[in-house]
Amino acid sequence: MNDDSPNRAGTSGQPVRSQITSTSANEPADNPDSSTTAPANNSDNSSDNPDSPAETGSAKSGTRAEPAFARLNSQYFTILVALFVGVMMISNITGTKGVTLFPGLNFTLGPLQVHGIVTDGAFYLFPLAYVLGDVISEVYGFKAMRRVIFSGFAVLLLASLCFWITIHLPAADFYTGQAAFTTVAGVVPQFLLAGLSGYVVGEFLNSWVLVKMKQRSGERRLWARLIGSTVVGELFDTVVFCAIAASALGISTFSDFLNYTVVGFVWKCLVEIAVMPITYLVVARLKRVEPSYQDALRRRAEAGVTPMPAV
Numbered sequence: 001m002n003d004d005s006p007n008r009a010g011t012s013g014q015p016v017r018s019q020i021t022s023t024s025a026n027e028p029a030d031n032p033d034s035s036t037t038a039p040a041n042n043s044d045n046s047s048d049n050p051d052s053p054a055e056t057g058s059a060k061s062g063t064r065a066e067p068a069f070a071r072l073n074s075q076y077f078t079i080l081v082a083l084f085v086g087v088m089m090i091s092n093i094t095g096t097k098g099v100t101l102f103p104g105l106n107f108t109l110g111p112l113q114v115h116g117i118v119t120d121g122a123f124y125l126f127p128l129a130y131v132l133g134d135v136i137s138e139v140y141g142f143k144a145m146r147r148v149i150f151s152g153f154a155v156l157l158l159a160s161l162c163f164w165i166t167i168h169l170p171a172a173d174f175y176t177g178q179a180a181f182t183t184v185a186g187v188v189p190q191f192l193l194a195g196l197s198g199y200v201v202g203e204f205l206n207s208w209v210l211v212k213m214k215q216r217s218g219e220r221r222l223w224a225r226l227i228g229s230t231v232v233g234e235l236f237d238t239v240v241f242c243a244i245a246a247s248a249l250g251i252s253t254f255s256d257f258l259n260y261t262v263v264g265f266v267w268k269c270l271v272e273i274a275v276m277p278i279t280y281l282v283v284a285r286l287k288r289v290e291p292s293y294q295d296a297l298r299r300r301a302e303a304g305v306t307p308m309p310a311v
Contacts, residue, residue, distance in 0.1 A: 067214045068296035069141035076286055077140055084132045085152050087125060088199075089159060095122035096184050111255045112262055119267070127271035130206060130233060131279055134226050134272075137207040138214065139286045139293065145207035153200060160187045194245035202237025206230060226279060230272040238265045 070077075101117040108114075137145045163185040171178045210229035217224070242251070242261045251257050287293050 067211075067218055068293055068300060069144075070139050070286070070290035070293035070296070072140060072144055072147075074290060074292070076290065077136070077144065080132060080136050081148050081151060084129060084136070084148055085155050087129045087132065088152050088156060091122035091126040091129070092156065092159065093184070094125060095120040097121035099123065111258050113255065113259055114263065117263065117267075119264075123267070127268045127275075129203075130230055130268065130272060131275055133203055133206050133233075134210060134229060134279060135282055135286070137210045137229070138222065138225065138283050139290065142207050142211040146204070149200065149203045149207075152203075153196060156196065156199070160192055163187055188248060190248040191245055194241045194243075194248075197244060198237040198241030201240045202233040204233075205236050206233025209233070222280065222283065223276065226272065226276055227269075230269055234265055234268045234272075238268070 097120060099119050099121055101119065101123075103116040105117065106115050133145060133148070136148055164187045167182050167186060206229045209232045210225045213221075213225045213228060238261050242249075242257060242264075246257055246260075249260070251260055
């Protein structure tokens, strides 16, 4: 599908496959690294989420408690951060290749015209960044995901700078790949701005929406959080990226713009739904093996919040 086809890293005349929005003053509070825990007095005010609304709990006491999140001093969190940044970096390179899937697929639906599914070489990999973002936000919270987003942003910006410097270094006499290297790794400012902006807006909204929904539902309805956050995050990511990069992509009509954004957005959401069973397994496993997450659940129980199964 027309999945933001050029590479969203601003490389090779092709945009960066990435996505940011600044945190708001009313961002969901979740898991700072604090190890102190305030006493629960008809509410669970632990340091992990000092001002999060509670899920529905003990009807008899009207208890309000924040959702459970694990602390960040965990080997699993480090692994997830490495995977997230690695996916973004690899997508920036593989996305430089244009790809057409199902070239015989042709149909028109109002202003939407499809002639094959035009995407890039990262179409199968890039949506994994949102899956990883969902896992981190669900288990470790919004503040944890904010750190990951900033880390990814810094690495992508550094990579673009290094590519730009390397391209302009004088080539050795025996080196014959200068043109090919420039094509793959060249930085186009408009694509770089589009990719990084879409990355920040999309990932922040994805995490913020998921955590806000968790504050209301607790451990229940994980499927709704995964789908709902992805729809919001991917929508803003795709629209922001395309709005900034449209002219550089050669998009000059509203029909082309709609085709480019709608097909890419639908594709990413379908990938999220397709891998949801795996996301469920990973989230459930992390919640079991993270001692601080189990501690948070126990604090909720002590505060009178009725445990709710993840459904």
